[in-house]
Structure formats: C-alpha cells, structure tokens
Amino acid sequence: MIAELGNLTLVIALVLSILLAVYPLWGAQTDNQVLMSMARPLAFGLFIFTLIAYGVLTHAFVIDDFSLTYVAQNSNSKLPVYYKVTAVWGGHEGSFLLWVLIFAIWTVAVALFSKGIPEKMLARVLSVLGMVSISFYLFMLITSNPFDSMLPFYPVDGRDLNPLLQDFGMIIHPPMLYMGYVGFSVAFAFAIAALIGGQLDSTWARWSRPWTIAAWAFLTLGLALGSWWAYYELGWGGWWFWDPVENAAFMPWLAGTALMHSLAVTEKRKVFKSWTVLLAIAAFSLSLLGTFLVRSGVLVSVHSFASDPSRGLFILGLLVIVIGGSLLLYAVRASQLKSVGRYDLFSREMMLMGNNVLLCAATVVVLLGTLFPLIHKEIGLGSISIGAPFFNQMFTLLIVPFVFFLGVGPLTRWKRQKPKALRNQLVMAFFISLSAGLLVIFSYDHFSQLALLGMTMSFWILVATVFEVRQRVVSPLKEEPILQSLKKLTPSHWGMVLGHVGFAVCLIGITLVSNYEKEMDVRVKIGQTIQMADYDVKFIGVEAIQGPNYTADRGIFDIYKNGKLINHLEPEKRFYTVQQMPMTEAGIHTTLTRDLFIAMGEPLEGGDWAIQLYYKPFVVWIWGGAFIMSIGAAFSIADKRYRIKKIAQFKRAAKSEDASTFGTPQSASRESIL
Incomplete structure (x- = not known):
C-alpha cells in the first residue's frame, strides 16, 4: 500500500x-x-x-x-x-x-x-x-x-x-x-x-x-x-x-x-x-x-x-x-x-x-581541476591526480587581486571616481592592515610569508569596511549625530558589511589554521602524558561501551594547562555491527582561539593505543565567518525594497534610488552592494 x-x-x-x-x-x-x-x-x-x-x-x-x-x-x-x-x-x-x-x-x-x-x-x-x-x-x-x-x-x-x-x-x-x-x-x-x-x-x-x-x-x-562534519566525524582533523x-x-x-x-x-x-x-x-x-x-x-x-x-x-x-x-x-x-x-x-x-572575472576564473580552475582527471582517464591516457597543492596555489594567486577589489569597491563611486580622492584612505588602510598582520604573525613561534599575506588581506577587508561605513555616516554636510546616521543605513547595506566581515573572519581562520596547526601521531600508555603546544594531554584509559547499533572503545583523556585541569575528552573508536564498519568519533575541546582534537587510532600490544593529536588555531573562525556571511544575506533580503506589493510603487522606488546615486557629495552617495 x-x-x-x-x-x-x-x-x-x-x-x-x-x-x-x-x-x-x-x-x-x-x-x-x-x-x-x-x-x-x-x-x-x-x-x-x-x-x-x-x-x-x-x-x-x-x-x-x-x-x-x-x-x-x-x-x-x-x-x-x-x-x-x-x-x-x-x-x-x-x-x-x-x-x-x-x-x-x-x-x-x-x-x-x-x-x-x-x-x-x-x-x-x-x-x-x-x-x-x-x-x-x-x-x-x-x-x-x-x-x-x-x-x-x-x-x-x-x-x-x-x-x-x-x-x-x-x-x-x-x-x-x-x-x-x-x-x-x-x-x-x-x-x-x-x-x-x-x-x-x-x-x-x-x-x-x-x-x-x-x-x-x-x-x-x-x-x-x-x-564542519568532515572535520570532526572523519577523524583526520581536516576542514x-x-x-x-x-x-x-x-x-x-x-x-x-x-x-x-x-x-x-x-x-x-x-x-x-x-x-x-x-x-x-x-x-x-x-x-x-x-x-x-x-x-x-x-x-x-x-x-x-x-x-x-x-x-x-x-x-x-x-x-x-x-x-x-x-x-x-x-x-x-x-x-x-x-x-x-x-x-x-x-x-x-x-x-x-574585476571581482566577477576573478570569481569566474576561480570557478574555471575548480572545474578543470575536478574534470581533467576524469577526461584524462576516459580518453585512455591513464590515471592522474590533481590535489590540494594545485588548488591552493591557484587560489593564492587569484585571491590577492580579489581581496584588493573587495576592499576598494565599496569605497568608490558609481560611474566615475577620482583616484586621488581615495589615495590617503587606501594608503592608511594598507599600513594598518600590514601592521595588524605583523602583530598577529609575530605572536606565533615562526614567521610565515603566506600567513602574513593572509592576515594582511583579512585586515585589509576589515579596515576598508570600517572606512566605508565611516564615509557614509561622517560628512561635512551632515549635522546629525553619527549614531542617528548609522540607524539610517539600509538593511541591504548592513548585509554588504556583514558579508565582507564574514569573509574576512573566514580568511583569518583559514590562514592561521593552515600555517600554524600542529599534528602528532603517537603511541600512548595508560597514565602517560603527551605535550601538545601549551597543553598536557594525559591518557587515563579505555572503557568498552555498547551503543544502540554499535560497540565502541572510549578513550579517556584529561587536558591540563599550567598544571590545571581544563577539560576532559572522550573520543571513541566505534564498530557498527550490521555494516561491519569501524568509525572514529573525535574528542574536541573548542575555544574561540583554538581547538584541541584527539582521535583514537588502533589498539596496540600491551594495552597501548595509537592516537592522533591536533592543535588547530582559530579553526572555528572558518565556520563562524560563513555564519556571519549568511546573517548578512538575511539582512539584505530583509530590505524593504523587496517587500513592495504594488508594481507602481516598485518602479517609483527604483527610480528614486537610481536618482539618488548621482549628483550628491561622495560621502552621501554610497549604495550598498549586497
């Protein structure tokens, strides 16, 4: 039935x-x-x-x-x-x-x-x-x-x-x-x-x-x-x-x-x-x-x-x-x-x-990198692999001009812009971004050129966004308080701001976790302590548990910093009886600035276990940035222009908005992108 x-x-x-x-x-x-x-x-x-x-x-x-x-x-x-x-x-x-x-x-x-x-x-x-x-x-x-x-x-x-x-x-x-x-x-x-x-x-x-x-x-x-699912579920600590x-x-x-x-x-x-x-x-x-x-x-x-x-x-x-x-x-x-x-x-x-061309170029890079191995194999030329090094290198080349346009775009006017009018702001934004990037990089144990590039680009977006908002609310022609001017900014404009800030936050997470993560594959005995970054990880032991459709060995670990217990993690090595398939459930301690990640490997002789330890700085910023971008999209959709019921009103709103784009002082003529 x-x-x-x-x-x-x-x-x-x-x-x-x-x-x-x-x-x-x-x-x-x-x-x-x-x-x-x-x-x-x-x-x-x-x-x-x-x-x-x-x-x-x-x-x-x-x-x-x-x-x-x-x-x-x-x-x-x-x-x-x-x-x-x-x-x-x-x-x-x-x-x-x-x-x-x-x-x-x-x-x-x-x-x-x-x-x-x-x-x-x-x-x-x-x-x-x-x-x-x-x-x-x-x-x-x-x-x-x-x-x-x-x-x-x-x-x-x-x-x-x-x-x-x-x-x-x-x-x-x-x-x-x-x-x-x-x-x-x-x-x-x-x-x-x-x-x-x-x-x-x-x-x-x-x-x-x-x-x-x-x-x-x-x-x-x-x-x-x-x-996020691949990060914690597959047990390899990658995002x-x-x-x-x-x-x-x-x-x-x-x-x-x-x-x-x-x-x-x-x-x-x-x-x-x-x-x-x-x-x-x-x-x-x-x-x-x-x-x-x-x-x-x-x-x-x-x-x-x-x-x-x-x-x-x-x-x-x-x-x-x-x-x-x-x-x-x-x-x-x-x-x-x-x-x-x-x-x-x-x-x-x-x-x-310029940004659209770069986004399309990035799409073509991903498309070719994905399909070329399939085509190569189908026409009888054998198997080849195009992996992360190719994509990482190509995206590094594309993202630099993309971020430049992303920062400059909102500061420029529609139709025409005199470069001299933005020169001081752009120079100041660059030096602030570079200084902030150096400050972050020097807080880690080694210098990385790619990390400096990534952090400078991230701060470039953030600083340029702040300058853009300031330019819209601070004007010699405006006598109202700044707070009042901020309230007049449209949801669409705040959507643009949040979208760009979210991308910068995501880029910070990608930069720091890619350049400063630490990984250890070790054999541990019960009672043994392993040092990872500034933390001591003590292996307490393993207990057998029974799930609804699986059995598991659950590891027990205590995390210490400066001799003080800060967390207790219990990663698992599961075995699903019907599918006859093993699975790893990682134990993760998350803060705003880093993750401690423990995954159980295989049992070894003498009661020892192989485990994987990861230190992931700022990894949660990747997903936090994506969430901020989505919130920005919600703000943009909430703009009242998209809730006009009658088409006549709709057209009048479009005409009045287009008219307001020209013939006004630069600081008062900004239109939001998203």
Missing part, C-alpha cells in the same frame, strides 16, 4: 509539473488571464503532492517497512528513530526525493511571495520552474524510484544506514546544501523568463536578487556544515580536502557569489545585463553538474552516491538540454541585452567586474 501511494503521488506531481510548464507560459504568450492565473494553484499542488510522497517514505522508515528496497538498504530496526527520519536522504533515491521536495518548496515560495511581480512575468517564471521539474520527476520515476518494492520476498531486517551518516551534522547538512543548490533554479527561471518575454531592463534583476541571495546564503551554510564532490558544491557558490554582485550592478546601473544572464545560467548549470558528478558513479568519494550509468546519462542529457536551450535563447535575445549606463575605468562598476 505504501509503495502504491508513493508512486501515485509522484505521478500526480509529474502531471502537475507538465501543466505548470505549459498553461501559464501559453497564457503569458497569448495574454490569457485565465491560463496565467493557473500558475499559483498548480505550484501549490506540485508542492502538496511532493510533500505527501516524502511523508509516505518517511513513514515507511519509521515503521521499518523493509518491503521497500530503499528502506531495506538504508535502515535497520535498531537504528534510533531520529536517524530513521534522516535516513530518508541517506541514499540516492531518497536524497533525490528530498531534492525534488526542496525544488517544490522554492517553486511555491515564488508563487507566495511574488505578489508585486506582473502576472505575465510570474507566469513565465513558474512555467520555467515547471519545465525543470518535469525532468526531475521523470528521472525519479524511471531510474530512481524510492518506492520500488521487494515483494513478495523481503528481509526481516535492513542493512542499516551508512555509519558516516549517523551523525547530527548529516541531519542538517544535506537539506541546507540542497536549499542552496536548488535555490539557484529561481535565479535561472527569472533570467529565462526575462529572455522569453523580452523584459531585459533592470527590474527583472531587482525581482531576482533576493531569491539569489537566499539561495547563496543556504549554500554558504551547507558548505560550512559539510566542512577541506578539495575532494571532487566538495568541488562540485563549491563551483555553484563561486558562480552564485559573482551573480549576486552582478545583479546589484544590473539593478542599480542597468549594465552587465549579458553578464548577469550568463551567470544565472551558469550557477544553476553548475548545480546540475554537481548532481551529475555525485549521482553518476564517475567519482569515488565519501560524499558520492553509488549509482548505475543510466542515471548519469539521464542527468547528463538534462544538463545538455538546460545549457544548450538556455544559450540558444540567450543568442536569440542577445541584441536586446545592451547596457545603457556608462562608467569610467576607475569606478565601482569596474571594481565589481
């Missing part, structure tokens, strides 16, 4: 997606109000039936219905209930159902929160989303159906969920990552809808911008959570490995970052139209490429799903259709994408263009 109900709801959702793709677009092209008005109800229906399908599969996991092949392969009767619920996305079929559900959530969100958008534009946007969803439902029903049954013969117990996924981090990481991945489909839909309707002025960028920022924020959090599947998620983030900034310029200055449309297509296409890499079986990774080639061919075909069709439509409409604004070589537009 569960299998039949699940299949029925998916088929109904497929039918609704076909209707959503056809009727609203037909109505928009023929100016048929009745057909256009069907867009919202169809979007609601699509969401409801997809949600029912997801709920049915979740119920099957909770009641241990092992007659479903997917449930039998990814659950077990001894699995805790909360892991049964999250096991729904523990394998390929269920995770793709989650993907489709999130796509339906984005679709219904556009239908709900786009009341200020003209009916024709909204109909086209929802229709494009319907077109994309058709392929997703077909893919699931044909090659990846989570409701396939094992009747009449099925096991009395399941194979259990992959132990790597039996963790809190994997409860929240996939949904957050998918929200970002799928969210770029909305930016894509707005761009394609604008191309179809020929409405290629700045207003479509304003409509698309909050959705793009929201998707970027979710993807930022998803990447950070994935990094980024340049794994191909990590790269697959990183590429849409890079393209999405460029898209956000390009939308800002298109919205405010009516330039970069072609560039913005291409970035919208690229961001969603890279999301689909990541789906192909993860689900096709072409990659071997701890993050990937084992899948048969037919699934990969289906997604590859979808990728070709999306990219090919989008670029063809773009070519047809290219003549209408001419920019009307003008700007000098030294202006905010050029600063943003």
Whole structure:
C-alpha cells in the first residue's frame, strides 16, 4: 500500500509539473488571464503532492517497512528513530526525493511571495520552474524510484544506514546544501523568463536578487556544515580536502557569489545585463553538474552516491538540454541585452567586474581541476591526480587581486571616481592592515610569508569596511549625530558589511589554521602524558561501551594547562555491527582561539593505543565567518525594497534610488552592494 501511494503521488506531481510548464507560459504568450492565473494553484499542488510522497517514505522508515528496497538498504530496526527520519536522504533515491521536495518548496515560495511581480512575468517564471521539474520527476520515476518494492520476498531486517551518516551534522547538512543548490533554479527561471518575454531592463534583476541571495546564503551554510562534519566525524582533523564532490558544491557558490554582485550592478546601473544572464545560467548549470558528478558513479568519494550509468546519462542529457536551450535563447535575445549606463575605468562598476572575472576564473580552475582527471582517464591516457597543492596555489594567486577589489569597491563611486580622492584612505588602510598582520604573525613561534599575506588581506577587508561605513555616516554636510546616521543605513547595506566581515573572519581562520596547526601521531600508555603546544594531554584509559547499533572503545583523556585541569575528552573508536564498519568519533575541546582534537587510532600490544593529536588555531573562525556571511544575506533580503506589493510603487522606488546615486557629495552617495 505504501509503495502504491508513493508512486501515485509522484505521478500526480509529474502531471502537475507538465501543466505548470505549459498553461501559464501559453497564457503569458497569448495574454490569457485565465491560463496565467493557473500558475499559483498548480505550484501549490506540485508542492502538496511532493510533500505527501516524502511523508509516505518517511513513514515507511519509521515503521521499518523493509518491503521497500530503499528502506531495506538504508535502515535497520535498531537504528534510533531520529536517524530513521534522516535516513530518508541517506541514499540516492531518497536524497533525490528530498531534492525534488526542496525544488517544490522554492517553486511555491515564488508563487507566495511574488505578489508585486506582473502576472505575465510570474507566469513565465513558474512555467520555467515547471519545465525543470518535469525532468526531475521523470528521472525519479524511471531510474530512481524510492518506492520500488521487494515483494513478495523481503528481509526481516535492513542493512542499516551508512555509519558516516549517523551523525547530527548529516541531519542538517544535506537539506541546507540542497536549499542552496536548488535555490539557484529561481535565479535561472527569472533570467529565462526575462529572455522569453523580452523584459531585459533592470527590474527583472531587482525581482531576482533576493531569491539569489537566499539561495547563496543556504549554500554558504551547507558548505560550512559539510566542512564542519568532515572535520570532526572523519577523524583526520581536516576542514577541506578539495575532494571532487566538495568541488562540485563549491563551483555553484563561486558562480552564485559573482551573480549576486552582478545583479546589484544590473539593478542599480542597468549594465552587465549579458553578464548577469550568463551567470544565472551558469550557477544553476553548475548545480546540475554537481548532481551529475555525485549521482553518476564517475567519482569515488565519501560524499558520492553509488549509482548505475543510466542515471548519469539521464542527468547528463538534462544538463545538455538546460545549457544548450538556455544559450540558444540567450543568442536569440542577445541584441536586446545592451547596457545603457556608462562608467569610467576607475569606478565601482569596474571594481565589481574585476571581482566577477576573478570569481569566474576561480570557478574555471575548480572545474578543470575536478574534470581533467576524469577526461584524462576516459580518453585512455591513464590515471592522474590533481590535489590540494594545485588548488591552493591557484587560489593564492587569484585571491590577492580579489581581496584588493573587495576592499576598494565599496569605497568608490558609481560611474566615475577620482583616484586621488581615495589615495590617503587606501594608503592608511594598507599600513594598518600590514601592521595588524605583523602583530598577529609575530605572536606565533615562526614567521610565515603566506600567513602574513593572509592576515594582511583579512585586515585589509576589515579596515576598508570600517572606512566605508565611516564615509557614509561622517560628512561635512551632515549635522546629525553619527549614531542617528548609522540607524539610517539600509538593511541591504548592513548585509554588504556583514558579508565582507564574514569573509574576512573566514580568511583569518583559514590562514592561521593552515600555517600554524600542529599534528602528532603517537603511541600512548595508560597514565602517560603527551605535550601538545601549551597543553598536557594525559591518557587515563579505555572503557568498552555498547551503543544502540554499535560497540565502541572510549578513550579517556584529561587536558591540563599550567598544571590545571581544563577539560576532559572522550573520543571513541566505534564498530557498527550490521555494516561491519569501524568509525572514529573525535574528542574536541573548542575555544574561540583554538581547538584541541584527539582521535583514537588502533589498539596496540600491551594495552597501548595509537592516537592522533591536533592543535588547530582559530579553526572555528572558518565556520563562524560563513555564519556571519549568511546573517548578512538575511539582512539584505530583509530590505524593504523587496517587500513592495504594488508594481507602481516598485518602479517609483527604483527610480528614486537610481536618482539618488548621482549628483550628491561622495560621502552621501554610497549604495550598498549586497
């Protein structure tokens, strides 16, 4: 019964997606109000039936219905209930159902929160989303159906969920990552809808911008959570490995970052139209490429799903259709994408263009580094490996000019800027940044040129951001108090500030942990004390414990500093009995400035144990910076411009804002980027 109900709801959702793709677009092209008005109800229906399908599969996991092949392969009767619920996305079929559900959530969100958008534009946007969803439902029903049954013969117990996924981090990481991945489909839909309707002025960028920022924020959090999970769960103390599947998620983030900034310029200055449309297509296409890499079986990774080639061919075909069709439509409409604004070589537009070029270059580097080994092997030239040294070197070369533009951009004016007007501020910012970087580096036990470069760049962003805020609130023409001026800054502007500060915080964490971390692989006896940095780690012993579906050896360690006990850690070496798989659960003591990380190795003769000790300075700043960037995105979305209900008000707000950009003193004419 569960299998039949699940299949029925998916088929109904497929039918609704076909209707959503056809009727609203037909109505928009023929100016048929009745057909256009069907867009919202169809979007609601699509969401409801997809949600029912997801709920049915979740119920099957909770009641241990092992007659479903997917449930039998990814659950077990001894699995805790909360892991049964999250096991729904523990394998390929269920995770793709989650993907489709999130796509339906984005679709219904556009239908709900786009009341200020003209009916024709909204109909086209929802229709494009319907077109994309058709392929997703077909893919699931044909090659990846989570409701396939094992009747009449099925096991009395399941194979259990992959132990790597039996963790809190994997409860929240996939949904957050998918929200970002799928969210770029909305930016894509707005761009394609604008191309179809020929409405290629700045207003479509304003409509698309909050959705793009929201998707970027979710993807930022998803990447950070994935990094955090790998750090503490895999037992190796690393936060980024340049794994191909990590790269697959990183590429849409890079393209999405460029898209956000390009939308800002298109919205405010009516330039970069072609560039913005291409970035919208690229961001969603890279999301689909990541789906192909993860689900096709072409990659071997701890993050990937084992899948048969037919699934990969289906997604590859979808990728070709999306990219090919989008670029063809773009070519047809290219003549209408001419920019009307003008700007000098030294202006905010050029600063943003420079950063966008660098972000795209970084995306190409990651793309080539990820795909080249696959292509090299497929054409019969043998296996090669492109690892962290290549990516680290290339990103070091790209990030220096990127950070320079990031600091200078907000200080410059739209259209034109006299370099002399910024000379003193930039020189002062450089010397403050260099001095602060030297001060931090000299506090460590050795000098590192890369560390100095990273810290100087981080402080450059922070100092330039402070200067930008000061420039907006301190002016000879303003008589009001500074606090009052700060209150008048828009949420969009504070979003830019927090976004840049978050990036600087993240860069500080990356710089210090990459250059000053310490690692020890040691053999310890019970009662032995090991010194790590300024800490003494005492091995108390090991105790055997029994979990719900695993057994474990739990190490007991006391951490001392200057002879004073400061913490007690209990890392574990687990063995999952059904999967016959060992796992490491690290013990971590975290403060704002460092992590002490202990992972159990293997038992040795005489009761000794092999353990790994890590000292990780400022590693939590990496994830803290990502969180700050996401908060900044939330501020930007909260800007009142995106909550205007009537289109006439919307246009007046756009005109008044554009008018306020010019003809005012430099300190009073700043417009926020994010």
